[in-house]
Amino acid sequence: MPKPGSRLRLVDVAEAAGVSLATASRSLTGRDGVSEEVASRVRQVAASLGYVVNPYARTLAGGASSSVGLVVHQVDDPYFSEIAGGVIQVAGERGLMVQICHSGRDPDYELRQIRHLIAQRVGVIIIAGSGYDDPRTEASTKAELTAFQSLGGRVAVIGRHALGVDAVLPDNEAGGFALGAHLLSLGHRRLAVAAGTGALTTVTDRMAGVLRSLRSLGLDPSSLPVVHTDFTREGGCRATEQILRDHPETTAIIALNDAMAMGVLSVLRGLKISVPKKMSVVGFDDVSVAADLAPSLTTVRLPMTDMGRMALELALKPPSTRARRRSTGHTLVVRDSTGPPRR
């Protein structure tokens, strides 16, 4: 790979403004020690010359690191690409680079990616994938991130992680409750859940909400069939096959994300089981295609783009002693995939 092009340097700006290099630097970084008068003049000159700081030099010199590492399970999963969109927006506004990497839903691989980001000297790490119910790797990850933070790095996560860092918390439990309550209020009593791997906190939390909806009506949660498979479309397919085989009386399937719901719908379509006439189906996330499936999918909307924005904004705030939390809301979006049970 080549060298980046040579350009205007800060010395050139300093010279044009008739100040020293140090003063120019202070003016542009917003550090104090410069009269506001001089500072604004320098900024003026810099802008008129079209000066853009060299992020490599700045970072090397010990200034702010100008890149943020974003860890997603997979970028070409709509849930994550929407989050990435939000992160990229904010980064763009602040002139930061975003380095995206995949975790593949594997805590060990994720830890390696995080180590790599740190080694690469990113200044901020955003972990957008779900947390894991795996104390061992969570502990290693936490140790790594704590060391990173003690050296000045910033971290924010999306989802419930046991990492002791700033977090954006999607409304998973409440969303799960809303989904269960919706189906119960339609009259369904034979529910089944197509759940992702139990090792993901996202799955656990959404599940908890579903169970609470049953209890709130005095129903026995232990009678609810829950099939744990991959948290993907393919997992949705397999879960559905199993549900149909082991629980043929089921009238509604709750998929714990939209990808799984797509798998559910696809299997039902293949078997010509009409939705919602013979089977109601709900998803979770409201990825943009959810409205275009046929039937269009009833689901819980999470503000993914905003979650991405919030996470980066949180990470860029001055650090606080205690980890901060921002909860998102959720919206139940009722579409055509749910209706009263056939009777």
Next chain:
Amino acid sequence: MPKPGSRLRLVDVAEAAGVSLATASRSLTGRDGVSEEVASRVRQVAASLGYVVNPYARTLAGGASSSVGLVVHQVDDPYFSEIAGGVIQVAGERGLMVQICHSGRDPDYELRQIRHLIAQRVGVIIIAGSGYDDPRTEASTKAELTAFQSLGGRVAVIGRHALGVDAVLPDNEAGGFALGAHLLSLGHRRLAVAAGTGALTTVTDRMAGVLRSLRSLGLDPSSLPVVHTDFTREGGCRATEQILRDHPETTAIIALNDAMAMGVLSVLRGLKISVPKKMSVVGFDDVSVAADLAPSLTTVRLPMTDMGRMALELALKPPSTRARRRSTGHTLVVRDSTGPPRR
């Protein structure tokens, strides 16, 4: 933003390996001037120590720039997120950062983004969005990129651009032909096209293929209704409304990308016009949800992830005098949205 953490430096590796800094550097960058014996020992030591080069220092020192700028119309559009996935894979393999930015399908805004990437000193720029039939901005963009390249920067584009740089060329014309031929062979004679903005070369090329399919059967291409709207789902909706209003005899709609096809299907569903019984619909791209729409969408598959990989690989090759081109293939994927016309 904080400083990145302090870590192992190349001197430490050099010391541990008992060689000089320069030798260590040469060993790790693969430069020659070191005996293969020493070089491999240094690499060994570096690996065992967990050394990772500081990209900021390396870039500043005039070595390879370690970041690639990726310009997409929008990351949370599945077409682009799949391409981004490919670029990220390759970048990950080579230890490069990927800086993604949005162009929003606006040539002027795109030019600004490119300028910004250059100012940020990326070493490689990948433009993944369609080219524009707009000589003015294409010329400005070309000038900018030429200057960038003359300073050592590398560029590759995906799609037909008039930029004189290495390019990955999606099989747009042939794909358009395949789509037209498929419908014609089913017996359709009343086609209509929901096309994106005529300003995009992607639209022009796909359209050309469709027209050729008509001519190949001796039909008159000028009688084909073509509605140009946004190259999005929303555009597909509006195009469909217009087609139904002005050309009610239409039996098949060709949408020039899957996003538009989703809009088409959605309007038809709303009007209870059955697909494919009363209307056949085809899309283009084969984004991953295409198979999950109902009816599942007949479309032309483009290898988006590979296109992303190829583009970055192309850009990372040693520069050549003439611009290189890599054509992709395409596959017609026939699903349930097409059938013979109602008679």
Next chain:
DNA sequence: TTGAAAGCGCTAACAT
């Protein structure tokens, strides 16, 4: 409040 100068960690001339 401002300026001069010492690095940050690395690569690439320039020696040897």
Next chain:
DNA sequence: ATGTTAGCGCTTTCAA
């Protein structure tokens, strides 16, 4: 083939 050293452009002590 290997080592020595001068920067890359910036931030940040340290002096004034």
